[in-house]
Every structure is written in C-alpha cells, then in structure tokens.
Amino acid sequence: MRDLQARAEDLSADLASGQWKPNRFDRRALLQLTGAEDPVIDREAILTMFDELYKEHGPRQLNKMTSQLTTLLMNTAAAQDLPSIAALPEAQEALGAVRSLVQSAA
Template sequence: MFSLGPDGMRDLQERAEGLSADLACGQWKPNRFDKRALRKLAGTDRDAITSMFIELGPRQGNKMTSRLVTLLANSAAAQDMPSIAELPEAQEALSAVSSVIRSAA
C-alpha cells in the first residue's frame, strides 16, 4: 500500500528513478498508450497529472504499463494533498517523476 508520508515519497522517488534507469538501458519501453499519456504531460506543470488521469479515463489507463500507471497515480495522490506536496521528500519525488515523463515522452 502506498503511503503519503515522507517514507512513501522516498519510495515514489526510488520507483521513478528505477523506471528512468530501465528506460535508459532499454529494459522498459513505453507502449503507445504510455506515450500518449506522457506526451500529454510533457511540457506541462506537475499538477497536470491528476487532470490527465481524469481526461484519459479508465479505458486508456487500463492499456498503459502498470509501472507507469502506479507511478502516475501515486504522484497524482501526492499532488492532490497540498500538505503532502509541500514536503521536501514530495518535491524531490515529483521532480523525479517529471524527469521520467520528459525522458519517456
């Protein structure tokens, strides 16, 4: 279960960095549904993740890679709570997620 506290934010950052590393070495390749979502997020601010999920809907989300969906859903949950999003750990985690988005888009 995902935690919205500092430990959960550190875990989110580690998962974002792991996905980024897997992308860099070719162990993870975004599918076309992943790319569609990532393109929507690229060039926007981090707060766009929640809006993007609403816009895409469940059908699109079901076709995306589970690692990416989990990463983005957890990021959206952190963003949705200002008290959590302002934590230094959350800022670092959301920055790592943004890096994955830019790299994979």
C-alpha cells in the same frame, strides 16, 4: 515519498537501459503531461490526463498502459493531496524525479 522517488528512478533506469520502452498507450499519456514547464506535474494535470484519455479512447487505453507507469502517476497525484506534505523538500525531490521520467520517456 522515498518510495515514490525510488519507483520513478527505477523506471528511469529501465528506460535508460532499454528494459522498458513506453508503448503507444504510455506515450499518449506522457505527451499530455509534458506541456507544462513546472518542476513537478500538477495533481490536476494528471487527473485530467487520465479523464481525457478515458473519454477519448475508453478503458482499453488505461488497461494497456504499463502498470508501473500508471501506478506511479496515480501515486504522484495522491502525494499532492496534502499541500503541506507536498511542499516538503523530500516531496519536491520525489515529484521532480517523476517529472524527469515523464520528460525523458515522452
């Protein structure tokens, strides 16, 4: 979870400094994840987002997304596979960092 949080914070810092600018493929994904008001992005929402983008735009959509963002989102979904671990305060903090990045980047 520390690694997940560090990667979310690093990507947020890159966004703030202008070193990373979400491309149009990233924005499609980010916009689909900004709808819910929950403190964390639900695992199912992430998987549904990837599935819908693939169905609508094909593999090019996923291949053109920033690799750091794709990996971060997939790891966020995987981190929620075990609800007992995802409920820990450290996990909630890491998942909250991902939510913050998605909201600021969208």
